[in-house]
Amino acid sequence: MAGPRTAASVLFIESNQRIKTIMAERTWSEQLFERYCQDKGIPFERIPEAETKTPDYRLKVANVEIVVEVKECGCIPEPGKDGADEPGKQVRQKITDAGKQIRAYAKSKYPAMLVLYDFEGRLLYRDDIKVAMYGAYTVRRTVPRQYDPSISGRAERMHGGGRKMTKDTNTSISAVAALWMNSPTDIQLHVCHNEHAAVPIEPSILKQYGIPQT
Secondary structure: OOOOOOHHHHHHHHHHHHHHHHHHOOOHHHHHHHHHHHHHOOOEEEOOOOOOOOOOEEEEEOOEEEEEEEEEOOOOOOOOOOOOOOOOHHHHHHHHHHHHHHHHHHOOOOOEEEEEEOOOOHHHHOOHHHHHHHOOEEEEEEOOOOOOOOOOOEEEEEEOOOOOOOOOOOOOOOEEEEEEEEEOOEEEEEEEEOOOOOOOOOHHHHHOOOOOEO
């Protein structure tokens, strides 16, 4: 037979229930992001929900407030399946989904980061983030007007169509980051900066926490 509940035991039970309720309101990717911030010692706070959609978090580092939206990407399709041959497709959609709420909240005053939970870092491996931001990789070859076998021409690797980041579009998103988990004790984040951002994130701010960046 259980003994009477003490004030301390009641407080413990109520605290556990509150924690469970809070965690139930978080997506798996948000829980991982919070754990990452805690492990790295990055100060963060949840942005209260409002009538209009808002980003998920505020990071406060080096006297700079960074707005963060966390989203999940589905598994990358296997070769031969729908969407497998279109690198960056999922990321482009997530940029579109997050753009309006980030733009409405940041209002060109705060740097903002879109964090994508992407299952084992495959978005980085496939270069999906860079392709979504700046367009598919394209090779442009120039050849002389008059054929000359001694001249092979010049090939230039560049980004082509399908870009979501330009000097006129999605400038409110300062960076897109990939979040993944190698193991329960090894959560990783890699940040890809937007070269067209209206309010960039200073790389040195993230470097102090050992966060890889491109």
